[in-house]
Amino acid sequence: MIELEGLTKRYGEKVAVNNLTFTVRPGIVTGFLGPNGAGKSTTMRMILGLDHPTAGQVRIDGKRYDQLKDPLTYIGALLEAKAWHGGRSAFNHLLCLAQSNGIATRRVREVLETVGLTAVAKKKTKGFSMGMGQRLGIAGALLGDPRILMFDEPVNGLDPEGIHWIRNLMKSLAAQGRTVFVSSHLMSEMALTADHLVVIGQGRLLADTSMADFIERNSRSYVRIRTPQRELLLDVLHTTGITAVEAGDEALEVDGSKAEQIGELAARHGVVLHELSPQQASLEEAFMQLTAESVEYHAHADALPSEQQELRRQQQQWGSEWRRS
Structure with a gap:
């Protein structure tokens, strides 16, 4: 388990991480999201003791990182993809790490097999x-391990x-009861992998939820x-207090209602339906809505197509409404 309590990091006048408090629990994959410059990398570095917090603390299974004996046996991390000496082979790179943490040499061979690098184990990295x-x-x-x-x-x-x-691999590690904390900008991949999300913006916690x-x-x-009996369906929906709005492709859209309810109404009144489908935004759309006001680096709005400008305006409006709710 990873526990953050009031974690803060300042670089002069710049507040990179601002009073973060959350817990990364075992048994699930926790995704860590935020726009560029949100403070994700700084937070992860503080978890590993690579940066020292200005205030607050991090506990790894109840201890600070610098209190861990043989820390690789408590927490393993991938932060820098090429954090190794290029003149060493893959095997020797891992062997150095193993020897510094009292890990048996056989474990080096096991993890090389796990990640599919056995054939190039002796090649320089x-x-x-x-x-x-x-x-x-x-x-x-x-x-x-x-x-x-x-x-x-x-x-x-x-x-x-x-x-x-x-x-x-990440799902299987979590299924074994391990704590898995992963940061990524690929929303489609995060949607397939994570069970829980921690979202930050401008160093502050925005969400900690499933x-x-x-x-x-x-x-x-x-x-x-979609229906060939459009006017009849509109009348049926209106009499039950349901408001439908027109979409651009001759379809109707109803906010907040259950598809089952509309389907039963249509069947009761003999309305033919060609489409009846519940729609939900993707993780990417939800993320952009929440973080619209926390994005530090924007492309110039005048350079965006008009449709993208309107989407940006809606995202900012949604973000403001969410904060007021």
């Missing part, structure tokens, strides 16, 4: 591709097979309907 480097970094995180694992952008440089592999609750709270849900 300076010739490794980005994907191979990611696999080596993951091997280093797994080396101590730790109960806690932390990954920053783990799918960078991986091919589709590698992405599928790391996704299943994936399902995050999407439900930060996005519009509605029912999409």
